[in-house]
Structures are given as C-alpha cells and as structure tokens.
Amino acid sequence: MGNPRAGLVRNSFVSTTAPAGDTRSDEALLGAMALGDESAAVAFVRRYQRRVYGLALAIVQDARTAEDLSQEALMRVWQHSGAYDVRRASVSTWVLTITRNLCIDFLRIRRATPVDPEALLALGLVSPGPEPGELAERRDAAAAVRTAVANLPPEQARALMLAAFYGLTADEISRRESIPLGTAKTRIRAALAKVRLALAAGLPAEGVTA
Amino acid sequence: MNPDGGESTRPLSCDEVRSRAAEIALAIVGGPERSAALSHLDCCAACRSAVDQLAPAADTLLLMAGEVDPPVGFEVRLLERLRRESSPQPPPRLALRAAALLQSRKWRLSGAVAAAMLAAIGSGVAVGEAIAPATPAAVQGGAGGVTGPRGYGGSSGGSGLANVEVRALRSGSQTAGEVLLTRTTPEWLLMSVRDLHVSAWVSCVVSVSGRVVSVGTFQLQDGQGTWSVRLPRSWALGDVTDARVVGPGGAVLASATL
Ligand SMILES: [Zn+2]
Numbered sequence: 001m002g003n004p005r006a007g008l009v010r011n012s013f014v015s016t017t018a019p020a021g022d023t024r025s026d027e028a029l030l031g032a033m034a035l036g037d038e039s040a041a042v043a044f045v046r047r048y049q050r051r052v053y054g055l056a057l058a059i060v061q062d063a064r065t066a067e068d069l070s071q072e073a074l075m076r077v078w079q080h081s082g083a084y085d086v087r088r089a090s091v092s093t094w095v096l097t098i099t100r101n102l103c104i105d106f107l108r109i110r111r112a113t114p115v116d117p118e119a120l121l122a123l124g125l126v127s128p129g130p131e132p133g134e135l136a137e138r139r140d141a142a143a144a145v146r147t148a149v150a151n152l153p154p155e156q157a158r159a160l161m162l163a164a165f166y167g168l169t170a171d172e173i174s175r176r177e178s179i180p181l182g183t184a185k186t187r188i189r190a191a192l193a194k195v196r197l198a199l200a201a202g203l204p205a206e207g208v209t210a
Numbered sequence: 211m212n213p214d215g216g217e218s219t220r221p222l223s224c225d226e227v228r229s230r231a232a233e234i235a236l237a238i239v240g241g242p243e244r245s246a247a248l249s250h251l252d253c254c255a256a257c258r259s260a261v262d263q264l265a266p267a268a269d270t271l272l273l274m275a276g277e278v279d280p281p282v283g284f285e286v287r288l289l290e291r292l293r294r295e296s297s298p299q300p301p302p303r304l305a306l307r308a309a310a311l312l313q314s315r316k317w318r319l320s321g322a323v324a325a326a327m328l329a330a331i332g333s334g335v336a337v338g339e340a341i342a343p344a345t346p347a348a349v350q351g352g353a354g355g356v357t358g359p360r361g362y363g364g365s366s367g368g369s370g371l372a373n374v375e376v377r378a379l380r381s382g383s384q385t386a387g388e389v390l391l392t393r394t395t396p397e398w399l400l401m402s403v404r405d406l407h408v409s410a411w412v413s414c415v416v417s418v419s420g421r422v423v424s425v426g427t428f429q430l431q432d433g434q435g436t437w438s439v440r441l442p443r444s445w446a447l448g449d450v451t452d453a454r455v456v457g458p459g460g461a462v463l464a465s466a467t468l
Contacts, residue, residue, distance in 0.1 A: 027459075027460060028459070030460065031457075031458045031459035031460055032458070034411060034413065034427070034458045035410060035411055035458040036411065038289075038292075038293075041289065041292055042285075042289060045285055045288055045289065046285065049280050049284060049285060049288075050277035050278060050279060050280065051275075051277050053278050053279070053280035053284070054275045054276050054277045054278035055272060055275040057275075057278055058274075058275035058276070059275075063281060066280075067280060067281055067284060070280060070284070071284070071287065071288050071291065074288055075288070075291065075292065075295070078292060080413075080424045082411065082412065082413030082415075082424065082427055082456055082457075082458060082460070083413045083415045083422070083423070083424025083456060084460055085415075085422050085460070086460060088422065089269070090269075093269040093272075096269075096272040096273075097237075097269070097272070100272060138273070141270065141273055142273040142274060142276060145270045145271060145273055145274050146274050149271070149274065160271070161271075163233070163236045163238045164236055164268060164271040164272065165271075165272075165275075167237070167238055168238065169233070169238045169239070169240055170233055170238065185229070185230075185233070188232050188233060188236070188238075189229075189231075189232040189233075191232075192232040192235065192236065192264055192267055192268060193232070193264070195267045195270075195271070196263070196264055196266075196267035199266075199267055199270060
C-alpha cells in the first residue's frame with residue numbers, strides 16, 4: 001500500500017505554510033490533520049473558524065467565552081480527526097455539533113439562563129456580499145433555514161431554538177415556557193417537521209402542513 | 211454523551227420512540243431515556259429511518275447562527291496551542307509494558323498468564339513480576355500461536371478468564387493482529403497490530419452503545435504497533451461491540467467484533 005506520508009509524526013509538523021485557498025476537501029484535510037500535517041490544520045481552521053465562532057457567539061453571547069469555546073471545539077476536531085466517520089455526518093455537521101455541545105455544557109455548568117431565543121432568530125441577518133461557489137451555497141442554506149424558522153408560529157420557533165441551540169429538553173422547555181410537557185413536545189415535533197418539509201421543498205414553512 | 215450511572219431502563223416501544231423522534235434528532239433526550247432510545251434504534255430499522263429523516267433538518271438549524279469573524283489573533287493562539295499539545299499522550303506505563311509483553315509473545319499465552327497480567331494492570335503491581343513465574347506455562351495455551359479469533363473468556367476459557375476477551379483484528383480476509391478487552395471496571399483495551407503495511411498515526415475507534423467513539427491514536431511503524439488504553443469508567447461492561455483501526459484518511463484498516 002505504501003503510504004506517502006510514512007514517518008510523519010504528530011509532534012513534528014512538516015509545514016507551517018498553508019496555501020491561501022486550500023482546495024482539499026474537508027475530509028482530506030481531516031485525514032491530513034490526523035497525520036500531523038500542519039498546513040492542513042491551518043487550512044481547516046481558516047475554513048471553519050468563522051462558522052464555529054459564529055455558532056459559539058450565538059449561543060453564549062459573550063465574545064471572550066465564545067473564543068475560548070471555539071478554540072476548544074477546534075482542538076477537539078483536531079484530536080479526533082482520525083475518528084471522523086463520513087457515513088454518520090458531514091464534516092460541517094460534525095464540527096458544529098461538537099461546538100454546540102461544548103457551549104451547552106458550558107451553560108449548564110454555569111447554570112446560565114439561555115438568552116431569549118428571539119435573539120437567535122435575529123442573527124445573521126446582515127446581507128452577505130456576492131460570494132463565490134461554496135460560500136454562497138452555505139449562505140443560501142443558512143438563509144433557507146432562517147426563512148423556514150421565521151415562518152413558524154412564534155411559540156414553535158422558540159421551542160425549536162431552545163432545543164437546537166441550548167439543548168433544553170422538552171421538560172425544561174415546558175418549565176421555561178410555563179406550558180404542559182405535552183405541549184412542549186408537540187411544539188418541538190411540529191416545528192421540526194415543518195422545517196424539514198420547508199427545506200425539502202425549498203419553500204417557507206408556512207406553506208406546508210405537517 | 212451523558213452516560214447514566216447504570217440506572218436500569220425500561221425498553222421503549224416503537225410508538226414511544228416515534229413520538230420522540232424529533233427530540234432524538236435534536237439530541238435533547240437525556241439520561242436513561244436516551245440509552246433506551248438508542249438501543250431501540252439499534253435494532254429497529256423503521257424507527258431509525260423515522261429519526262434519520264429528521265436529523266438533517268435538525269443539523270441544518272445550526273447554520274442559522276451565521277459566520278462571524280473571531281477576535282484578532284484567534285488563529286495564531288489556536289495554532290500555538292495545537293503545536294503545544296500535539297505530542298501524543300503516552301499510554302499508562304504498566305499497560306504499555308503489558309501490551310509489549312503480549313506482543314512479544316505473539317499471544318502464545320496461557321489463560322493464567324493473561325489473567326495475571328491483566329490483574330497486574332488493574333492492581334498496579336509491576337507486570338514483569340507477575341508474569342515471570344508463569345513463563346513456562348506461557349506457550350501451553352497455543353504452541354502454534356493464536357491466529358484466529360479466540361475468546362479466552364468463552365466457556366473453554368481457563369481459570370479466572372471470564373473477564374478477558376481476545377479477538378482477531380481482521381483486514382479483509384487477513385488477520386492483522388489482536389484486540390484484547392478486559393471485562394473489568396474500568397475496562398482496558400489492548401490492541402496489537404501487525405502486517406498492515408502502513409507507517410502512520412492511526413486511531414482506535416470503538417462502537418459503544420450505538421455511538422462511534424475514538425479512544426485514542428497510536429503509531430504504526432512498518433505496519434506494526436501495540437497500544438493500550440483504559441476506557442471511561444462510565445462505560446458499562448459489554449457496551450463496546452467492536453474496535454477498528456482507522457487510517458489517516460478515515461479508512462477502516464482493520465476491525466474486530468467484540
Ligand atoms: Zn421501533
């Protein structure tokens with residue numbers, strides 16, 4: 001099989017320069033990172049830092065804390081880069097889920113109250129400039145999901161935000177919103193079903209019945 | 211994610227799992243209920259598909275946060291930390307020695323020897339001392355070498371071996387080493403790899419309660435390497451169902467079913 005990277009070890013990075021626009025796929029970068037290729041780590045960090053930091057900031061609402069948590073998230077990505085399983089999730093989902101989970105753990109340890117989910121709904125509404133290829137696609141996906149959520153009944157949107165971003169359980173949502181547990185479960189279920197259908201159809205959520 | 215303290219859980223019915231599919235996809239089902247849901251999904255394709263249909267939408271929600279420039283210096287600080295922490299963690303010394311011994315003997319170990327060695331790992335007694343008197347017996351268990359799957363913990367196992375399992379590591383149709391798992395608390399996993407024809411850092415990835423988790427990385431040189439790790443205490447006996455050697459590109463180089 002003969003591995004061209006034979007002999008590389010993690011504690012002696014081979015390169016400290018990353019090409020400006022590394023064209024390797026996310027998966028290829030993860031693989032190279034696992035081998036200790038620093039140029040891959042640099043390229044990966046550049047590719048993901050704005051998404052990771054944006055998510056952390058959205059959840060914890062504090063720049064300093066968001067930076068710490070983002071760094072920790074990207075460290076974990078690097079530490080587990082060899083274990084990423086392409087069959088289970090996209091790299092982007094994997095990275096963002098790691099970030100989200102760290103933020104949720106942080107909030108739970110601090111017993112911090114999640115910020116009002118309305119703040120999340122107002123996020124990222126700055127209109128992006130014209131961007132090439134992949135970035136534009138990602139922004140389209142973000143815009144589509146924002147539209148889908150914005151079209152939900154407000155109480156369903158809130159329940160969904162509290163679950164997706166703050167990891168609140170149905171029980172916690174029912175207490176926070178002073179509603180019966182069954183109602184909280186129904187809101188979560190209905191909201192996610194509508195978002196799924198809206199994303200699948202490329203339509204706003206109100207245009208579909210779940 | 212949040213392993214419960216061994217609380218026994220009631221199995222969930224299909225209806226119960228379906229009614230929680232959204233919560234499962236959003237990963238907000240916690241504790242014992244989560245374990246019950248995951249075990250149900252493990253063996254029920256219909257419920258799994260119900261959750262899988264919702265999971266992409268749940269994942270996409272995170273994109274709403276948008277992209278924000280991190281503070282100045284973020285990248286530099288992160289890369290410095292990455293360099294600082296990039297030396298691999300050495301496995302615990304005793305376990306390393308035990309693994310080296312196992313490797314040197316190519317698994318021609320009697321059950322008693324393996325048990326003594328593993329007891330030594332658990333109790334902190336020097337492995338060398340525990341193993342030395344038993345050496346004459348060392349080849350008794352398999353003079354020809356153990357080349358296939360061999361469950362020391364099976365009914366044919368020798369004294370005190372109910373808590374050790376040895377399985378062949380398979381790469382395609384070839385045997386590429388062995389995996390040993392102690393059925394103790396905590397569990398230890400020892401991996402001995404050979405003939406993989408790569409020199410690279412590889413990950414040891416296990417399936418535990420339906421999740422796939424990396425338990426560490428180690429180096430193969432000329433296709434060989436021996437390595438061990440103590441698994442998290444929170445994992446219950448029998449939770450680990452397989453172990454894999456995953457290469458740098460994410461490819462599974464070898465695997466063993468436990
Ligand atoms: Zn079912």
